[in-house]
Amino acid sequence: xxxxxxxxxxxxxxxxxxxxxxAEQIDADYVGREVLLVGVLRGAVMVMADLxxxxxxxxxxxxxxxxxxxxxxxxxxxxxxxxxxxxDVHGRDVLIVEDIIDSGLTLSWLVSNLRGRxxxxxxxxxxxxxxxxxxxxxxxxxxxFDIPPxxxxxxxxxxxxxxxxxxxxxxxAPHVYGG
Ligand SMILES: O=P(O)(O)OC[C@H]1O[C@H](OP(=O)(O)OP(=O)(O)O)[C@H](O)[C@@H]1O
Ligand SMILES: Nc1nc2[nH]cnc2c(=O)[nH]1
Ligand SMILES: [Mg+2]
Numbered sequence: 314x315x316x317x318x319x320x321x322x323x324x325x326x327x328x329x330x331x332x333x334x335x336a337e338q339i340d341a342d343y344v345g346r347e348v349l350l351v352g353v354l355r356g357a358v359m360v361m362a363d364l365x366x367x368x369x370x371x372x373x374x375x376x377x378x379x380x381x382x383x384x385x386x387x388x389x390x391x392x393x394x395x396x397x398x399x400x401d402v403h404g405r406d407v408l409i410v411e412d413i414i415d416s417g418l419t420l421s422w423l424v425s426n427l428r429g430r431x432x433x434x435x436x437x438x439x440x441x442x443x444x445x446x447x448x449x450x451x452x453x454x455x456x457x458f459d460i461p462p463x464x465x466x467x468x469x470x471x472x473x474x475x476x477x478x479x480x481x482x483x484x485x486a487p488h489v490y491g492g
Pocket of ligand 3: 356470
């Protein structure tokens with residue numbers, strides 16, 4: 314597992330099995346419609362790749378890059394658009410794809426931003442959700458796993474841009490972030 318990681322929280326197999334279930338649910342909900350998957354760079358890349366390949370619903374993909382974290386482990390609360398969508402989302406059924414909802418600040422901001430563009434619907438699919446997300450009024454339709462309030466890495470999630478390529482989700486050893 315390597316000396317920087319404390320423990321594995323979710324194995325590759327657990328993630329794959331849960332994505333199977335979420336995809337089945339999404340396919341059932343979007344029967345007769347086409348969905349626009351909006352991946353939130355950069356963390357959502359793995360979820361987007363693995364979830365989209367499980368869907369049978371006709372879909373398009375687009376990407377937004379927003380950042381509220383910089384290189385630290387706490388949200389700054391300020392959301393910046395680093396890259397906007399290329400697609401006109403007016404009248405579209407949008408499904409935002411995320412790796413994690415922590416404070417919920419990124420998502421609540423993004424949902425109202427997209428609704429403001431006249432979407433037909435905006436739903437959220439996230440692999441992970443932390444307890445603080447409950448404090449923000451954001452309705453999350455598809456949640457992979459509710460996890461404890463620990464800083465996690467892997468499967469798209471970084472610590473100072475490292476560890477995104479791990480195939481599982483794990484927690485960092487305290488010495489890595491100065492604990
Ligand atoms: O619910 P919140 O507290 O707002 O946190 C969740 C967001 O934080 C992370 O992104 P980050 O801004 O670190 O950028 P990244 O995806 O490029 O790593 C993560 O990918 C989510 O987008
Ligand atoms: N890598 C990582 N990014 C986050 N952004 C918000 N919460 C987290 C987390 O637990 N891990
Ligand atoms: Mg990040």
